[in-house]
Amino acid sequence: MEKRGWMYAIAIIRYRKPLEEVLKHLDAHRAYCQRLKQEGLLIASGPLVPRNGGAFLLRVPDNEAQATLDSIRDNDPYTRFGLAQYEMWPWAPALGADALDRL
Numbered sequence: 001m002e003k004r005g006w007m008y009a010i011a012i013i014r015y016r017k018p019l020e021e022v023l024k025h026l027d028a029h030r031a032y033c034q035r036l037k038q039e040g041l042l043i044a045s046g047p048l049v050p051r052n053g054g055a056f057l058l059r060v061p062d063n064e065a066q067a068t069l070d071s072i073r074d075n076d077p078y079t080r081f082g083l084a085q086y087e088m089w090p091w092a093p094a095l096g097a098d099a100l101d102r103l
Helices: 019-023 026-038 062-075 097-101
Strands: 006-015 042-047 053-061 084-091
Touching: 006 062, 026 042, 026 053, 053 062, 062 084
Parallel strands: none
Antiparallel strands: 006 053, 006 084, 042 053
16 A cells, blocks of 8 residues: 555454354454455554453555445454444554654
8 A cells, every 4th residue: 555645543343242252253353354464454453451352553545544444344254243343543643653654
C-alpha cells in the first residue's frame, strides 16, 4: 500500500463467548490476520492479557477509511461466528508517527 493518503486505527476485539469456543476458530482468525498483513492493512496484532480479546494496529486508506474498517470487522471469522465484538478507533499518533510511517 502506498504510504500517502492513509490513516491509522486501533481495533479492540472483545470476546463475547467463552475462550474455549473462540479458540476453535483461532486458525481461521490468524489466516485472516495474515491476509490483512499481506494487503498492508495490518501492522501488528495479538491477544490482550488477560486473554479476553485482542487488538489490531491498522493502516487504512484515508479516502475509504470507514468502509475499510467496517470490512475488516465484518470479514473476521470471529465476527462472522458471533464470537467477538470490535471497537474501531481512528488514531492520529503525534509522537512516534515517523517510526510507524516507516513500517
